Amino acid sequence: MVRSLASVLGMAAVAALLASPALAMSVSPSAGDAAKGAAVFQRCAMCHTADQGAGNRLGPNLFDVVGRKSAALPNFSYSTALKSSGITWTDDKLAQWVANPQKLVPGTRMTFAGLSNPDDVHNVIAYLHTKK
Numbered sequence: 001m002v003r004s005l006a007s008v009l010g011m012a013a014v015a016a017l018l019a020s021p022a023l024a025m026s027v028s029p030s031a032g033d034a035a036k037g038a039a040v041f042q043r044c045a046m047c048h049t050a051d052q053g054a055g056n057r058l059g060p061n062l063f064d065v066v067g068r069k070s071a072a073l074p075n076f077s078y079s080t081a082l083k084s085s086g087i088t089w090t091d092d093k094l095a096q097w098v099a100n101p102q103k104l105v106p107g108t109r110m111t112f113a114g115l116s117n118p119d120d121v122h123n124v125i126a127y128l129h130t131k132k
């Protein structure tokens with residue numbers, strides 16, 4: 001009895017070990033820390049707000065941007081490049097965008113060099129998930 005319980009626990013531990021590397025590598029918001037992302041967002045905040053009802057700055061308001069079609073706000077004047085990109089802001093697209101906007105959408109007016117640290121990318125996306 002004791003022995004079989006131990007082997008069940010052992011198998012569970014092995015399963016957890018096998019599962020964890022995949023989790024660590026995914027781009028899901030669960031990989032990010034929204035509180036740390038709020039600090040990263042300071043680098044976006046000179047151009048963006050992310051609060052409901054707040055206005056646009058140099059960039060559009062980012063409230064509820066996750067899952068939204070790109071260039072969707074009627075009261076912001078987007079670049080033709082972003083308007084014709086056809087992008088929907090999934091986690092993957094957001095990750096590519098904040099890492100290098102000009103690479104994802106050549107000709108975009110978002111003049112931001114990009115976040116070079118993958119942790120910053122995941123964390124700021126987790127933060128955007130809280131804004132809805």
Ligand code: HEC
Nearest residue numbers: 043044047058059070071072078079082108109110111112
């Ligand atoms: C220098 C100003 C500036 C900074 C800094 C900046 N952005 Fe932007 N952002 C813009 C502009 C301008 C646009 C519109 C781009 C266009 O129309 O091509 C934009 C667009 C976006 C969009 C698309 C919104 C939509 O409605 O389709 C997202 C998402 C976004 N920015 C996220 C971020 C995040 C996250 C950061 C920080 C890591 C950031 N931006 C930093 C200026 C900025």
